Amino acid sequence: MALSGVEIFKLLPKTNCKKCGFPTCLAFAMALAQGKVELAKCPDVSEESKKLLGAASAPPIRMFPLGTGDKAAKVGGENVLFRHDKKFINPSVFAINIKDTLSNDELTKKVEEVITSEIDRVGQKLRVDAISIEFASGNAQQYESAVKLISEKAPNTIIILNCKDASAADAAVKIVAARKPLLYCATEENAEAMANIAKTHKVPLGVYADGLAALSSLTEKIKGIGVEDLVIDSGAKNAKGILELNTQVRRSALKKSFKPLGYPIINFVLREDPVLEACIASVAVAKYGSIVVLNSIEKWKNLALFTIRQNIYTDPQVPMQVEQKVYKIGEATENSPLLITTNFSLTYFIVAGEVENSKVPTWLAIMDCEGLSVLTAWAAGKFTAGKIAQFIKESGVENQVKNKELIIPGMVAILSGSVEDKLEGWKVTVGPREANAIPTFLKTRSA
C-alpha cells in the first residue's frame, strides 16, 4: 500500500539536515510519496525504516527484463486499468511456442520465421520477441539439443523454457542462463525444485496454478524461497478466462495492493485457427497480458497483432507522429500534384490512404507539427504560412515537380494567400476539407 507523505515522514530521522537536497524532512517525505525522489538520497535513514519504506514504495506490479541486449523486453510495471488514464508501459511480448519434437530442419525453419518477423511501422521496429521451447518429447537430451539449436540460430531472441520437468529444465537453463530466459514453470508439484533452479541461475520464473487463489499462495511460497521475478499464469486459455482472470489480477494488484498477484501475466493462446488465435491474442493484449504465446506467426497475422499492440500501448497524451518528408505515393512524376498536411500519424494515414484510393500518383509533403492535426496545428501556430513556405523551400521538392503548385488542406483555406506571398513563384490551391473527398478531387484534376 502506498504511504502518504506524513506516514513516510514519521519514518525519517526528522533532523532537517538538508543532505538530501530538500529544506526539511517533511518536504523530502512529500517528494518521496509522489515518487519524485529516491529514498537513497537520505544518508541517515535507519535500516528498519528502509525496509518498511522499501516494501511500501515497491511498484504494485513487479517490473523486470526478459532477455538481454537490445532485444530484451521489460515486463510488468503497469499502473492503470484503462489506457485513457495513463499509458500502458511495457508492450506485450509475443512468443511462438515450438515443440522439441520437431526435426532440426523444422526447428530451423520456425526460428527463421521469428528472425525475419521484424516490421517497421510508424517508425517503430516490431517483431515476434520470444520463442517458447516446449518440453513435449519427455526426453531431457532431446530438449537440451533443441534448446541448443534454437539459442544458436536465434542469438538475440528472448527464450522461454517451457518445461515442467525440473531435471530437464535444469540442464536447459545452464545453456542459456546468461541470456535471462524465462523458466516456465513452477507448479504446485515442482515449486521448490524450479524455484531453486531459478534462484541458482538468477532467471525469472513462471508460476502456474489453476485459479487465482491457488496462484496467490504459490507465488508467496516461491517468494519465500527467494525468487521474486515471477510471471504468473492462472491457467486461463479461452477468451473469457483471459479477460476475467487477467482483469482480476490487475485489479487486485492496483486497487487492493495485493502483492501475491503483483506480477506480469503470461497467456498461452495456442489455437489451430490462426485468425481466431489473432483475435484471442488481441483480447490478451488489450486486457493485461504481458507475454502472449502463440501457435503460429504468419506474416499477415503478425502485422495485425503488432499493430493492435502498438495501438493499445500508445501514450494517450502524446500523439503518434510520422517523419517529416515528401512522400511519394504511386509512381509520382514531375507532373504529379503536390499535397501538404501535418505529421499527426492519423492525419498522415488517412490522407495517404485516400490518395492511394484515388490511384492518382501524388507527392505528399508531411510537415512536422509535433504530431498535431491540421486545425489544431494551425491554431497552435505550428502550421502557418511562414513555416509551410520554409518547409517547402528546404525540402527541395521544387526540383521534383514541374508545376509549382501546392495543394493545402481545405481546413486552412484561409492560409492560401499568405502562403502564396511567402512562396515566390508558387501557386497555392485549396484542397478538400475532408480527406474522403480527396479521391474525387484528384481524379477530377487529372482527368
Next chain:
Amino acid sequence: MSYVIPKETCSGKVLSPDFGKGSKAVKIGGENALPFHSFDGAIPNKPVIAYEIQDIFPDDWPDTVKNQFSSVSDNAVKWAEYCQNELKAQAIALRLSGTHPDRGDRSPQDAAKTVKDVLAAIEVPLIILGSNHMEKDAAVLVAASEAASGYNCIIGKAQEGNYKTIVAAALAHNHKLIAMSELDINLAKQLNILITQMGFDKERLLTDPMCSALGYGIEYTYSVMERIRLAALMQNDATMQPPILGDVGMYVWKVKETVATEAEMSEWGAVAERGITWEAVTATSMLIAGANLLIMRHPKAVETVNKVVEELV
C-alpha cells in the same frame, strides 16, 4: 494474505433496445457490468453482428471481400437473402451508398423502394444506413423510415448537422436511431442530449462514437467507447447509457493493409487472410471496449468474431 475476487458493482446499466419483429427480433445491451465482466454483474444479451449490404454494386470494396458476394451483390434483395439464408446473418445493415451524389445520386424514392424490397424478402432485423452525406442523408433517411414503417428498424446515422429531420422520421415511424459523433465523448453525450430533447426516447437510441480501423486510430475509438461505458456504469450517466455501435467493415476494407497485394507488400503476407484478420481483430477490440452491435463485411471474419463472442460470454 488470502485472495478475494475484486468485484466491482456498478450503479448504472446499459439500455436494451430491441429491433426487428417477430421471432427474429434481437435485443442488445442491458448489462450492468463492463464488457464481458460477468463476475461483476449481469450480461443478459450477447453482442450482435449485422452483415453489411449495399444498394449498389460494391465496386469500392477490395477483391477479398467483394468476391465473397459476386453472385448476389448486383442486387440488394438477392444480397440480403444470401446473408440471411446462406450466412445465417442475425441482422442485416443496408447501406444506401448509391444515394451519395458522387456514387450515382439515387433519389430518396429509389432508396425507399430498395428498403421496401429488402424488408419484404427477409425476416431478420434491418439496419438502414445513409451514404454519410449530411444533406442527402436527411432526405434519404426520411423516405427510408417511412418505407420501413412498422418494421422496427435501426435508422442512421443522425449527426449534429442533420439530426433534426432524421430524429423526427424515426420518431414518426417508430424506429430505433443511431446517433453518430466524431471520436469525442463530450460530442457523443451532447448529441444524445439534443436528440432526447426533441422528445426521442433514450431507450430507442444507439451511440456510434465513430469507428476506426486497426492501425488507423482504433486506440481513439477504443478509449472513447471505454469511457462512454465507464460513464454509463460507474457514474450512472443516463445520457451515456444507450448501447454502442461499431461500424467496422467500412473503416477496415479501405486501409492499405486490407487492399495491398502480397506482390506489392511481400513482408505483409497473404492479402486475403490479412484483410480478414484486420476486420476480425478490429471487431474483437471494439467488443472488448464496449460495442454491443457491429456491422461487418467478410463472412470468415464474422464467423471468427462470433466464435470469440461465444468464448467471451
